[in-house]
Amino acid sequence: MSDADYQRRWQPGVETDARDGGAPSDTTEEQIATEEACQRCIDEICDPELRREAASLLTREHRTYCASGLWRLSAGYASLDASRPWLCYWIVHSLSILGTRIDAAAADAVINFIGRCRDPDCGGFCGGPYPGQMAHLAPTYAAVNTLVTIGTPAAFELIKGAKLGSFLRAMRREDGAFTMHHDGEVDVRGAYCAIAVATLSGEVEATGPWEDTANWILGCQTYEGGVGATPGEEAHGGYTFCGLAALSLLGAAHRLRLPPLVRWLVGRQMAHAGGFQGRTNKLVDSCYSFWQGGAFPLVQSLLQSRGELAPGGAIYNAPALLDYLIVCAQVAQGGLRDKPGKGRDYYHTCYALSGLAVAASASELPGVPEGWVNGVRLINPIFNVVNDKVEAALEHFRAAE
Amino acid sequence: FSDLEPLPQDDGPVPVVRIAYPDGFEEVMSYFRRVVVTGECSQRTLQLSAEVIAHNAANYTAWQYRRRCLEAMHSGSSNAAREQAWREELAFCTARGRENLKNYQVWFHRRSCLARLGSGPEAELEFVAEILRDDSKNYHAWGHRQWVLSSCGGWEGEAAFVEGLLEEDARNNSAWNQRYFLLQHTADLSSLSVAEGEVDFAARFIAAAPGNPSPWNYLRGVVEPLGYSAVPRVRLLCEGLLAGDAASGAGRVAAMSLLVDVLDEGGDPAEQERARSLCDSLEDLDSLREAYWQWRRSRV
Ligand SMILES: [Zn+2]
Numbered sequence: 001m002s003d004a005d006y007q008r009r010w011q012p013g014v015e016t017d018a019r020d021g022g023a024p025s026d027t028t029e030e031q032i033a034t035e036e037a038c039q040r041c042i043d044e045i046c047d048p049e050l051r052r053e054a055a056s057l058l059t060r061e062h063r064t065y066c067a068s069g070l071w072r073l074s075a076g077y078a079s080l081d082a083s084r085p086w087l088c089y090w091i092v093h094s095l096s097i098l099g100t101r102i103d104a105a106a107a108d109a110v111i112n113f114i115g116r117c118r119d120p121d122c123g124g125f126c127g128g129p130y131p132g133q134m135a136h137l138a139p140t141y142a143a144v145n146t147l148v149t150i151g152t153p154a155a156f157e158l159i160k161g162a163k164l165g166s167f168l169r170a171m172r173r174e175d176g177a178f179t180m181h182h183d184g185e186v187d188v189r190g191a192y193c194a195i196a197v198a199t200l201s202g203e204v205e206a207t208g209p210w211e212d213t214a215n216w217i218l219g220c221q222t223y224e225g226g227v228g229a230t231p232g233e234e235a236h237g238g239y240t241f242c243g244l245a246a247l248s249l250l251g252a253a254h255r256l257r258l259p260p261l262v263r264w265l266v267g268r269q270m271a272h273a274g275g276f277q278g279r280t281n282k283l284v285d286s287c288y289s290f291w292q293g294g295a296f297p298l299v300q301s302l303l304q305s306r307g308e309l310a311p312g313g314a315i316y317n318a319p320a321l322l323d324y325l326i327v328c329a330q331v332a333q334g335g336l337r338d339k340p341g342k343g344r345d346y347y348h349t350c351y352a353l354s355g356l357a358v359a360a361s362a363s364e365l366p367g368v369p370e371g372w373v374n375g376v377r378l379i380n381p382i383f384n385v386v387n388d389k390v391e392a393a394l395e396h397f398r399a400a401e
Numbered sequence: 402f403s404d405l406e407p408l409p410q411d412d413g414p415v416p417v418v419r420i421a422y423p424d425g426f427e428e429v430m431s432y433f434r435r436v437v438v439t440g441e442c443s444q445r446t447l448q449l450s451a452e453v454i455a456h457n458a459a460n461y462t463a464w465q466y467r468r469r470c471l472e473a474m475h476s477g478s479s480n481a482a483r484e485q486a487w488r489e490e491l492a493f494c495t496a497r498g499r500e501n502l503k504n505y506q507v508w509f510h511r512r513s514c515l516a517r518l519g520s521g522p523e524a525e526l527e528f529v530a531e532i533l534r535d536d537s538k539n540y541h542a543w544g545h546r547q548w549v550l551s552s553c554g555g556w557e558g559e560a561a562f563v564e565g566l567l568e569e570d571a572r573n574n575s576a577w578n579q580r581y582f583l584l585q586h587t588a589d590l591s592s593l594s595v596a597e598g599e600v601d602f603a604a605r606f607i608a609a610a611p612g613n614p615s616p617w618n619y620l621r622g623v624v625e626p627l628g629y630s631a632v633p634r635v636r637l638l639c640e641g642l643l644a645g646d647a648a649s650g651a652g653r654v655a656a657m658s659l660l661v662d663v664l665d666e667g668g669d670p671a672e673q674e675r676a677r678s679l680c681d682s683l684e685d686l687d688s689l690r691e692a693y694w695q696w697r698r699s700r701v
Contacts, residue, residue, distance in 0.1 A: 016612075016650075017610070017614075017651030020611075020612045020649060020651065020652065022610025022613065022652075023571045023572070023610035023613060025569070025570035026570055027572035027573065028572065069418070071416075071418075071419065072419050072421065073418055073419065073421065075421045075422065078420055078457055079457055079458070080420070080459070081422075081426075081457050081459075082462065084418050084420075087418040088417060088418055091418070109413075109416075109417050110417050112415065113416065116411060116412070116413055126462075127460075127462075129410055129411050131434060131437055132408070132410065132434035132437055133437075180461075182465070183468060183513075184465070185505050222581075222622070223578075223625075229544055232551075232582045232585070233540070233547065234540065234574065234578040259662075260621070260622075260625065269689060271651075271687075274689070279538070279540075279575075281573070281613070281615055282538065282574070313696070316690075316692065317690065
């Protein structure tokens with residue numbers, strides 16, 4: 001690697017406002033502690049002796065970690081016993097980003113398991129095998145994304161047989177918002193999961209009209225520019241992604257107030273180590289590499305379609321995001337973590353790698369060593385599934401109509 | 402439960418994402434699975450669902466089953482008995498809630514109890530305040546507080562409550578959001594005097610910590626719909642900060658960034674030229690966002 005790799009204008013480790021000394025509080029204290037933890041990672045990697053050659057994407061280690069979780073998980077995952085299709089998705093999607101094809105036997109096992117999570121009466125998928133749990137929009141989204149990622153005829157057959165249309169119609173409220181399950185909470189996640197699942201399975205027409213849904217989501221954009229869980233709630237990375245992706249699918253993203261949205265999004269990237277925070281004045285966390293980072297391709301393509309951004313142009317700092325993921329979020333034994341000092345888990349591994357895949361697709365990555373992004377598969381940021389698998393599913397269900 | 406046959410989880414011939422369940426987890430779940438199939442709604446199934454929740458508070462089916470049980474068990478009860486049952490349920494929720502502050506189910510269940518009880522907002526606002534004392538940015542707690550205010554009232558004390566939190570931590574963005582929410586519901590945001598008052602409020606916090614993004618975002622949110630030229634003190638605030646040396650780093654970036662929008666708004670060529678040169682400076686000062694500032698410059 002040449003010294004040219006260090007010529008980037010942005011340098012990790014810059015001082016941020018937490019150290020300015022104004023109005024010290026819990027927030028500044030936690031921010032400084034997090035910056036110090038990140039700084040230790042940066043110092044280790046940027047040791048003048050080691051330079052950046054010490055850092056690379058630990059593809060092999062991440063594969064091993066994911067492949068083991070596909071079969072067995074520790075007792076700590078009992079709190080996700082009602083989210084098992086999510087565990088399938090996080091692991092299968094992580095492997096697919098890393099370019100690892102799961103073998104036919106493993107694919108069959110996953111399809112078989114997801115099939116058992118189907119609710120035969122209401123349609124949709126539950127958080128675990130039926131009976132014992134109710135159908136829920138979030139595991140339904142995770143199940144469909146897992147099946148699309150596997151992409152075999154048996155996987156498509158299962159999507160077709162899951163009565164998704166009737167389940168989605170039952171979850172829809174009069175005002176166009178979606179409840180996560182029967183007698184459950186309502187927020188932007190519901191609308192996103194519903195339109196994503198409907199699109200992938202060819203049920204958009206059958207589950208519409210979607211006009212009210214778009215209007216309801218637009219009402220969740222806050223004064224800051226991001227999107228909150230419901231109208232009035234604070235702008236938040238997870239809900240902003242859900243709202244923006246849902247509106248993109250509904251062809252209504254241009255109705256968001258774009259300048260504040262763009263300003264809010266770019267403002268969430270952290271000057272100290274390059275990662276994203278989820279809300280204003282919160283700490284960096286690798287999962288927002290996707291929730292915030294994944295919003296950029298959607299916003300950028302919107303701006304490009306209006307002639308307000310050059311083709312291929314970007315408005316965020318992809319190399320800096322890669323710095324955070326490679327230097328601060330990776331765990332040496334495989335897997336990725338929220339931030340230095342935290343343990344790895346499959347959720348953060350999935351969304352950190354998803355953010356990595358988004359950043360890797362930037363048209364220019366000045367100063368980024370090739371090994372950081374080589375072999376990383378491109379994803380469709382709206383669904384967060386690898387590109388070619390999304391195309392195959394859309395094609396399959398279009399032909400089936 | 403001797404009359405009930407446990408129904409074990411069927412993961413199929415080749416299980417995936419198999420969790421090494423802690424002791425007791427599977428047994429409780431097997432009984433609960435059977436109950437869900439039979440649909441029995443009784444004191445004992447209510448108790449069973451509590452055990453499921455003790456093992457996994459994110460089991461949304463168990464929470465919903467409690468609502469279903471209570472509805473069924475009290476469909477013929479007197480109003481007083483019904484109310485008593487839901488009051489006990491709220492207490493159950495409080496006990497479970499303190500250990501599961503980041504859980505969607507417990508907050509939604511709480512809302513379901515309150516909606517059935519129809520009591521005033523005081524006790525509930527106090528409960529949320531107590532949660533926020535330990536975890537001042539808890540997203541669920543703030544969402545719940547908004548729901549309580551919207552459905553039960555209690556707006557009178559909210560401004561003081563929020564201000565208290567901001568005095569404690571001016572970077573509590575959730576509190577800033579709540580101030581905006583309060584204003585939306587109790588004031589006329591299209592009124593110039595309201596906007597000016599809010600600019601002054603935010604300016605006080607900006608003076609104390611110019612690099613704190615929360616009051617800047619708040620100020621923009623209040624003024625943007627009216628237009629910056631309608632509230633000249635916004636420009637004065639930015640120019641004042643940039644003329645002095647009180648603000649360093651992030652504070653200067655925030656002031657310059659807002660000034661770009663102020664100067665760009667009127668379409669005056671000289672002002673726009675200055676906006677573009679500010680963008681040039683921001684490319685260096687805020688180098689992480691270099692690409693954004695180049696784009697912003699192109700949009701002037
Ligand atoms: Zn996270």
